Amino acid sequence: MQVTAPAAGPIVSESSERVAGSNFELWSWYFFRLSGLLLVFLALGHLVIMHLVNNVDTIDYDWVAARWATLGWRMYDWLLLSLALLHGMNGLRVVVDDYVHRHGWRVVAMSTLWTLTLAFMALGTLAVVTFQPPGR
Amino acid sequence: MLSYRGREGYWAWVLHRVSGLAVLLFLLVHIVDTAFMGFGRELYNHAIDLYRQPIFRVGEVFIFAGVLYHALNGLRIIAIDFWDGATRIQRELWYTVLTLFVGLMLPITYVMLKPVFALLLGA
Numbered sequence A: 001m002q003v004t005a006p007a008a009g010p011i012v013s014e015s016s017e018r019v020a021g022s023n024f025e026l027w028s029w030y031f032f033r034l035s036g037l038l039l040v041f042l043a044l045g046h047l048v049i050m051h052l053v054n055n056v057d058t059i060d061y062d063w064v065a066a067r068w069a070t071l072g073w074r075m076y077d078w079l080l081l082s083l084a085l086l087h088g089m090n091g092l093r094v095v096v097d098d099y100v101h102r103h104g105w106r107v108v109a110m111s112t113l114w115t116l117t118l119a120f121m122a123l124g125t126l127a128v129v130t131f132q133p134p135g136r
Numbered sequence B: 001m002l003s004y005r006g007r008e009g010y011w012a013w014v015l016h017r018v019s020g021l022a023v024l025l026f027l028l029v030h031i032v033d034t035a036f037m038g039f040g041r042e043l044y045n046h047a048i049d050l051y052r053q054p055i056f057r058v059g060e061v062f063i064f065a066g067v068l069y070h071a072l073n074g075l076r077i078i079a080i081d082f083w084d085g086a087t088r089i090q091r092e093l094w095y096t097v098l099t100l101f102v103g104l105m106l107p108i109t110y111v112m113l114k115p116v117f118a119l120l121l122g123a
Helices: A024-053 A061-067 A071-099 A103-130 B008-039 B041-051 B054-082 B084-088 B090-122
Strands: none
Touching (some): A024 B090, A061 B008, A061 B041, A103 B008, B008 B041, B084 B090
């Protein structure tokens, strides 16, 4: 029922278009678990800070700007962004693997998926890294 | 997902997949609204104003629930993968996940929706 570790050797699957002998699925399996474990703390920590300790009434531009004045919070947010996006998009890849079988549609779905991942990774990284506090 | 109906393990998996996809969808929206930080105070505050609407506050509770279930069941999956003993008690572990989930969501929902209750009672 749950995902189990694929063998380290070639993965034989009719629908798989990955090169036989590639360790991609093994790395993906480890990445899910490692990033998942970190996200338990990063994502739940983010929710506790934003919705229990603070809330949407207090969070605004100045609040976030003050937060991003601290390098540590920018690093926290960037780590959360990249791990959550890669973990989520890798999950979507598994879902596409499960339900999209026609070759043409798989190519379309996978290209869209990787393009979206790159675009959102770039957008999020730009927001966190290049933000300039106002009036400085 | 639609042609097979199983027992606890199946429902644990369905909820894991649905919660994961829902949280991913919100993550993409959230990356866009956070990117508004780079375009100045006015635009960002205007975007965040939306999240203060009662309907979005309820939505935020669902997002919290999605992340919490996915996190708790994710820990169950990791336990099953790395510890043989956990495989034998995977059903009990799922009930533990559900108990923790409900037990935590009750106070969380109360804290998050307090402003909405106040709004409804004050009106």
